[in-house]
Amino acid sequence: MKQLEQMLEKYADLAVRIGVNIQQGQTLVVNAPLPAAEFVRKIVAKAYEAGAKNVHVEFQDENITRIKYEKAPDEAFTEYPMWRAKGMEEMAENGAAFLSIYSPNPELLKGINPQRIAMWNKTAGTALKKYRSYMMSDQARWSLISVPTAEWAAKVFPDVEEAEAIEKLWDAIFKIVRIDQEDPIAAWHAHNETLKQKVTYLNDKQYVQLMYEAQGTSLTVNLPENHVWQGGGSVDQGGIRFNPNMPTEEVYTMPHKDGVNGTVRSTKPLNYGGNVINNFTLTFKDGVVVDFTAETGYETLEQLLNMDEGSRRLGEVALVPHRSPISNSGLTFYNTLFDENASNHLALGEAYPVNLQNGTAMTPEELSERGANKSLVHEDFMIGSADMNIYGVTKDGKREPIFKNGNWAF
Structure with a gap:
């Protein structure tokens, strides 16, 4: 105790x-x-x-x-x-x-x-x-x-008594957010620096397109000109650092709202609005979801996609290696904060202005002109797997590996 x-x-x-x-x-x-x-x-x-x-x-x-x-x-x-x-x-x-x-x-x-x-x-x-x-x-x-709450712990650990489930969930959370380390604050500073290195590499590349390949997934995602990758700690407009998500293992940027084509398959359940959507696919044409399937939660997914005009478009692409603390735990958390940081993921809905150079100073109309999506929702869903390959396409058409077999290729 x-x-x-x-x-x-x-x-x-x-x-x-x-x-x-x-x-x-x-x-x-x-x-x-x-x-x-x-x-x-x-x-x-x-x-x-x-x-x-x-x-x-x-x-x-x-x-x-x-x-x-x-x-x-x-x-x-x-x-x-x-x-x-x-x-x-x-x-x-x-x-x-x-x-x-x-x-x-x-x-x-x-x-x-x-x-x-x-x-x-x-x-x-x-x-x-x-x-x-x-x-x-x-x-x-x-x-x-x-x-942990009793209901959440029971979903993650359904085969043990309530008290043990809560204890096991606490133990998992402590490890994943680095509380089990002697100096968690120092550990987070080091972790943020590691993610910053990935961000710097990708921002220097300025790929025009990402290509996703995995079982059930064949997707191309265009990136806006002057897009900005972010990850780990953020900085507010006063220059003060903070960590929006704890845990976090992702680096992320903005897709072009009109430039997504192909089909993507989910690899983890999505808890949306108190219901679980599982084993679903989305098919995009010119940025818009034109077809979808779901083994569980079809009606819930349908309502999400029909929320507004922007809810059928993407607002975020995020890269997370398959070899990461949450993925290595072998657990499905049914909690997007955790599951999204175990897996490459995308988000339906609103784009972050910070993912576009000078985006926070732009009007909504200017953001839209440059490819940023607008919506009342921003809902992450997980697509990563151990067999996923991701390529970045350069301005001169060269295809370079970013992820190979689910992990960083550089």
Whole structure:
């Protein structure tokens, strides 16, 4: 028990100092599920110790969410509390940092009408659009971490009792986010530097196209002129470093919204809106999904693709080696934060302005002209495997290996 307490203290400190990198006199906003309350108290303490002026905590109860979907009228899913959206915008405008604990029950909304889920996702996405823009342009520092819940642990470890499942999930998280190392903060600085080397290589290359080849996947993705690869730590507009995702093993950039062609096959389940989509394929023509299949969650996938005009286009391409801590664990987490960092992945929906040179200074129209996709959603899905090869096509048409058999080729 003492060792667990020490690990939790180190994890909370890492989230505050490396995740959001809280500064003297800054406000921190924490969004978390109710089962994470004990850990959130440690976050709050570490934030004040690091110099935070104020820590504002918002808890969510998944049981109440389920009850609402079961019993509320349809009208309830067309209204978002705008006082909350405006409050989040105001805190972002005033320089707050945002830490979210993402630990969803993968089957929370199993059996719920997918149209209701899509209705609420669209309502919330519209209301929070301005707030999200602060995150996606790195105007505000933000970070996403996870802690075990009973429902999530049971999905990852279905063959053991609840207490053991939670313990095993904690152990996996600690290893993956480097809490088991003597100095996790130093370990993260070193890890960020390793990812930075990959980013520098790819930015110098400025490939015009990526070519994906694997079982069930044959896909070409055009990259916009002056695209920017990023990975590991980010830098806000004030020059302060932070880590948006913990864990992270990816380097990522923006695809051209009109330049995706071919078919791609998923390799891990996608937990979207409290439902699992599994073993699905997407076929693209000139950037748009024109056909799709799904062994599980077909209706949920359909609702995602029909969210808006941009939800059938890609907003992100991300490279993750098959030999990585999460992949090596052999676990499927049913949590996109973890599963996306075990596998090459793509994202349907909104593109990050930071993935285009001077993109954060561009208008939405300018971004669109240069190939950036706009959408209310940004949903990562996993496509990587041990047999995946990826090539970069240079401006003069030369094809160079980036990934060979699932891992870096350079």
